[in-house]
Amino acid sequence: MSIKKWMTKEVISVPPSTKVFAASELMKKHDIHRLPVISDGKLIGLVTEGTIQEASPSKATSLSVYEMNYLLNKTEVADVMVKEILTVSPDAVLEDAVFIMRRNHIGVLPVMSEDKLVGIITDKDVFDAFLKISAYGEPGLRVSIVLHADHPGLLAELTNFLAQNEINIATVMLDRERKNYIIVQYQLLTTDMGIVDKLKLAEYDVINAVLTK
Numbered sequence: 001m002s003i004k005k006w007m008t009k010e011v012i013s014v015p016p017s018t019k020v021f022a023a024s025e026l027m028k029k030h031d032i033h034r035l036p037v038i039s040d041g042k043l044i045g046l047v048t049e050g051t052i053q054e055a056s057p058s059k060a061t062s063l064s065v066y067e068m069n070y071l072l073n074k075t076e077v078a079d080v081m082v083k084e085i086l087t088v089s090p091d092a093v094l095e096d097a098v099f100i101m102r103r104n105h106i107g108v109l110p111v112m113s114e115d116k117l118v119g120i121i122t123d124k125d126v127f128d129a130f131l132k133i134s135a136y137g138e139p140g141l142r143v144s145i146v147l148h149a150d151h152p153g154l155l156a157e158l159t160n161f162l163a164q165n166e167i168n169i170a171t172v173m174l175d176r177e178r179k180n181y182i183i184v185q186y187q188l189l190t191t192d193m194g195i196v197d198k199l200k201l202a203e204y205d206v207i208n209a210v211l212t213k
Contacts, residue, residue: 003097004090006129007111007119013038016045016078023077024052034108036117037081043110043117045081052080087112090119094129097121135170135187137212143196144208147182158184161202167195187212 013036014023023035027049037045088097088109097109101123111119131137147154155174162169168189175183188195196209 001094001129001133002090003088003092003094003111003121004119006094006125007090007121008125009119011036011110011117011120013117014047014077015039016076016081018077020047020052020075020077020080023047024049033122034120035077036110036120037077038117042115043085043087043112045078045083046085046108046110047077047081048108051082054080085110088121089113094126098126101126133171134173138170138187139191139213140170140211141188141190141193141195142185142208142210142212143188143199143206144183144185145199146205146207147184148180148205150182154182155184158204161199161204162186162188162195165195165198183207 012026012030012032014026016037016039018037027033027035034046034048036043037047086100086104086106086109088100088111090111090113100109101107107123109121110117111121145158147158155172159169159172170187170189172187173185175185191211193209193211196206199206
């Protein structure tokens with residue numbers, strides 16, 4: 001799945017001269033946690049709730065609330081933004097975004113196409129994509145099966161068995177981490193638990209079967 005399918009395309013951004021207080025209020029208004037900083041059409045930084053928090057006076061300060069607000073109203077996002085920004089292409093796959101975010105301990109990537117900001121993707125977008133791809137919450141039957149021997153065509157045999165029983169498949173996921181067997185998880189477009197009995201009669205090792213809705 002490409003990033004352009006899951007990224008947020010309508011990106012709210014600010015110029016570098018924006019005051020920190022205004023940027024914070026903008027994030028609260030739109031329920032977002034970071035703002036790209038754009039100057040002359042180019043991405044030059046990223047301001048986040050975290051960078052604003054770091055730039056804000058400590059709670060232990062002797063400054064009054066009025067004085068703290070005054071400082072935040074005078075400070076520009078250019079003074080607190082992250083300038084070294086990791087980005088990703090809209091044609092990259094979700095796994096690329098996950099890898100970059102995990103490796104660099106970040107939760108957001110601006111999406112760039114020919115030096116132009118075309119979107120933004122966050123860790124929450126990735127979670128949403130995973131739930132959608134796995135058909136989580138969709139009506140049907142989620143079945144997990146252990147395959148104890150691996151050979152070419154093994155999955156095709158199981159899929160053909162389901163097709164012969166007129167069962168449509170929404171999604172399929174494989175777990176090959178174990179040395180001696182494979183776990184296959186199907187999201188089936190049926191609520192008929194009878195297919196579970198048929199799988200067992202065909203000597204498939206069904207370890208879990210749950211109706212979903």
